[in-house]
Amino acid sequence: MADFEVLDTLAKLPHFRSLRPDLLERIAAGSHRIRLRGGEVVFREGEPCEGFFAVRRGVVQLSRTDPDGKPRVIHHLGAGRTFAEAALLTMKVYPATATALTTPTELIRIRGESFLQLFRGNTDLAAAMVSSLSVWLAQLVERVEELSLVTSSARLARYLLRLPASGPAGRLAVQLPLPKKDLAAHLATTPENLSRLLRRWHDAGWIESQRRAVVLLDTTRLLAIADGDERAAAD
Amino acid sequence: MADFEVLDTLAKLPHFRSLRPDLLERIAAGSHRIRLRGGEVVFREGEPCEGFFAVRRGVVQLSRTDPDGKPRVIHHLGAGRTFAEAALLTMKVYPATATALTTPTELIRIRGESFLQLFRGNTDLAAAMVSSLSVWLAQLVERVEELSLVTSSARLARYLLRLPASGPAGRLAVQLPLPKKDLAAHLATTPENLSRLLRRWHDAGWIESQRRAVVLLDTTRLLAIADGDERAAAD
DNA sequence: CGGTGCGTTGACATTTCTCAACTGTTGTGG
DNA sequence: CCACAACAGTTGAGAAATGTCAACGCACCG
Numbered sequence: 001m002a003d004f005e006v007l008d009t010l011a012k013l014p015h016f017r018s019l020r021p022d023l024l025e026r027i028a029a030g031s032h033r034i035r036l037r038g039g040e041v042v043f044r045e046g047e048p049c050e051g052f053f054a055v056r057r058g059v060v061q062l063s064r065t066d067p068d069g070k071p072r073v074i075h076h077l078g079a080g081r082t083f084a085e086a087a088l089l090t091m092k093v094y095p096a097t098a099t100a101l102t103t104p105t106e107l108i109r110i111r112g113e114s115f116l117q118l119f120r121g122n123t124d125l126a127a128a129m130v131s132s133l134s135v136w137l138a139q140l141v142e143r144v145e146e147l148s149l150v151t152s153s154a155r156l157a158r159y160l161l162r163l164p165a166s167g168p169a170g171r172l173a174v175q176l177p178l179p180k181k182d183l184a185a186h187l188a189t190t191p192e193n194l195s196r197l198l199r200r201w202h203d204a205g206w207i208e209s210q211r212r213a214v215v216l217l218d219t220t221r222l223l224a225i226a227d228g229d230e231r232a233a234a235d
Numbered sequence: 236m237a238d239f240e241v242l243d244t245l246a247k248l249p250h251f252r253s254l255r256p257d258l259l260e261r262i263a264a265g266s267h268r269i270r271l272r273g274g275e276v277v278f279r280e281g282e283p284c285e286g287f288f289a290v291r292r293g294v295v296q297l298s299r300t301d302p303d304g305k306p307r308v309i310h311h312l313g314a315g316r317t318f319a320e321a322a323l324l325t326m327k328v329y330p331a332t333a334t335a336l337t338t339p340t341e342l343i344r345i346r347g348e349s350f351l352q353l354f355r356g357n358t359d360l361a362a363a364m365v366s367s368l369s370v371w372l373a374q375l376v377e378r379v380e381e382l383s384l385v386t387s388s389a390r391l392a393r394y395l396l397r398l399p400a401s402g403p404a405g406r407l408a409v410q411l412p413l414p415k416k417d418l419a420a421h422l423a424t425t426p427e428n429l430s431r432l433l434r435r436w437h438d439a440g441w442i443e444s445q446r447r448a449v450v451l452l453d454t455t456r457l458l459a460i461a462d463g464d465e466r467a468a469a470d
Numbered sequence: 471c472g473g474t475g476c477g478t479t480g481a482c483a484t485t486t487c488t489c490a491a492c493t494g495t496t497g498t499g500g
Numbered sequence: 501c502c503a504c505a506a507c508a509g510t511t512g513a514g515a516a517a518t519g520t521c522a523a524c525g526c527a528c529c530g
Contacts, residue, residue, distance in 0.1 A: 064380050067462045072383040074376055086369040095376055126361035133368040134321040140375035141309055141330055145299050147382035148307040148423045150519075151485070181508060188383045193486060195510055211495095211509090227302045385487080386517070416476065428518060430478055446477085477526080484519075493510070500503085 006031050009056045009108050013082060015131040019124055030114030036105040042098035043084070049094050051112040052084040058105030059177060062096045063185075071097070073185045075143060076178060085132055088112050089119070101182060149228060152189040156197055157226035159187060160207075160214060172216040179212075241266050244291045244343050248317060250363040250370075258353065258360065265349030271340040277333035278319070284329050286347040287319040293340030294412060297331045298420075308420045310378060311336070311413060320367055323347050324354070336417060384463060387424040388432055392461035394422060395442075395449060407451040 007028040010016050016024060033056070036042065042053065045064055053060075059078050063071040074096050077083060087094050091112075100107075119125050149155045165172040176183060184194040198209045206222060208215040216222060242263040245251050251259060268291070271277065277288065280299055288295075294313050298306040309331050312318060322329050326347075335342075354360050384390045400407035411418060419429040433444045441457060443450040451457060 064376075070463070072380050074379050086372045089365050090369045095373060120362075121358055123356055123358065123361065126358065126365065127355075129365060130324050130361065130368065133365065133372060134325045137321045137368060137371055137375065138330060140372065140379060141299075143379050144309050144375060144382060145301075145307050147379060150423065153485085179508070188385065190487065191509070192488085192511085196486095199510080228305070388517085414476070425519060426477070427479085427520085431518095434478085471530100473530085474528090475526105476528100477524105479524080480522085482520085485517085487516075488514090489512105491510105491512085493508100495508080496506085498503100498505085500501105 003028070003031075003033060005056075006033055006108055009054055010110075013054055013080060015082075015128040015135075019128060023118065023122065023125065026118055027110060027115060030111040031108050034107045034109050036100035036107065038101055038103040038105070040100045040105075042100065042107065043094050045094060045097045047094050049084060049087040049092060049112060051109050051115070052082060052088045053098070054082045054108040054110070055079050056106040056108055058100060058102035060105065060107070061099045061101050061182065063099065064096050071185065073182070073188075075139065076101070076182075076186060078177065082132055085129060086136070088115070089129060089133075091116075101178065147188055149226075151228065152187055152193055153197055154226050154228050155187045155189070156194065157222045159183075160216060161219065161222055161226060165216065167215075169219070170217065172219065174214050174216065176212050176214065238263070238266075238268060240291075241268055241343055244289055245345075248289055248315060250317075250366040254359055254363060258357065261353055262345060262350060265346040266343050269342045269344050271335035271342065273336055273338040273340070275335045275340075277335065277342065278329045280329060280332045282329050284319060284322040284327060284347060286344050286350070287317060287323045288333070289317045289343040289345070290314050291341040291343055293335060293337035295340065295342070296334045296336050296417065298334065299331050306332070306420065308417070308423075310374065311417075311421060313412065317367055320364060321371070323350070324364060324368075326351075336413065382423055384461075386463065387422055387428055389461050389463050390422045390424070391429065391432055392457045394418075395451060396454065396457055396461060400451065402450070404454070405452065407454065409449050409451065411447050411449065 007024065010024055010028055010031065016027075019027075034042075034053075036058075042060065043049075055077055057079055059076055060083065061076050062074040062083060064074060065071050083098065084094060119129065146155060146158060149158065160174060163174040163177070165174045167173040178186065180194055181191050184191040187194065198207070198214075201207045202209045206216075206218040208217065242259060245259055245263055245266065251262070254262075269277075269288075271293075277295065278284075290312055292314055294311055295318065296311050297309040297318060299309060300306050318333065319329060354364065381390060381393060384393065395409060398409040398412070400409045402408040413421065415429055416426050419426040422429065433442070433449070436442045437444045441451075441453045443452065
């Protein structure tokens, strides 16, 4: 009784792609689609975990809320990614809050109970989950490295350079997947500071900054800034 | 032909504890002990992965080196922890550099080839590795949250409060597991700044700071600082 | 008894945060 | 269709935190 769109989404997940079709169908049977609008919460930090999720469309933000109420961004993820697998597999509570950022956000929710039954005793599925967790690990290691960069200019430069770009070298166009407010949170800085950095680089001629798109004109310079070579910004 | 100490260490790992003894012995057969001194490198970022490791004694630092040659600390780990499992299970290269920090550091190296053979087809072992990866995920999420704290005082306060403490409330004694130089790197700041923070808090009467030990006198205040309430430091 | 490296302190330059006001856009209700 | 509210984004000014460079004390080790 699996919804076709659910099955389709699952079949396209990198780590589920290689699973046998009947297994996929059984996973899909315990799953269903969820539609959200920007700002809506998928689950909150501390809630008991009842399943994990795959992103079908849109952007989801994982964050933790500190005692002051300010959210600290753990990660952003887009279509084709899964989240909360670890919480499910260890049968714990969700360690973070998941929020939809884009206005049509579509998720697949894989129910915990039925999935765990399949998981136990199925080596292929276990291997798939191991791959999935490994990707998460690699991403978080990246993120830690990113946040270890001292200056926010370095973090921003690195972020821009890692976005998928199009266009000729010397005029690489990148699309910001997040509103600047959320981007600032992701970079562990303030919207004001982000705005100023973009403006400075724009005036200096390293980039062109439009509302949601940035054109990278001088990637060499940006690379230098990303490497913490602050003098590059002054030169 | 497993070395007893190897087997003993493996048996004490949280996620291997529940494995059947004969399986443990077979894992131990593909493992051996490694002794290192502080500063010695276990493996370097980018090297092909030939196994994963368990810490028997001492502290190991995982770090990535940026183009300037400055190391950025990903994580520090002590006895009872494993690392590089993900690199092995995905059969990739090591994503970071591992360095021994303490002068007697003892590791167990589990050879990749023989371990992977056991891994495939053994559900218990797969489950154990999933647990292990999940712990890593949780730790890195913590680390990301930690690094998202804007001020280094917040990071330091939080770090101190999370160390295992002994003694009566109002006089909690904690032991720094790292030299201050490495602690500064862990907190993504400089030794100078760390030194000044400790001194200021010492003078203010929040803590007592000795060479390798810190006594927390005013945990309420430290909690406020950790929560980013900077006014607490000025008050 | 030198040397090497950690830790500290001082002085100074930058970066960044905070608070506050202002602009532009979007979307809603009259 | 327009007016207005709500909010993202920008800009300005001043304060605070942090990084940098440099010098010094202090321990440990050969």
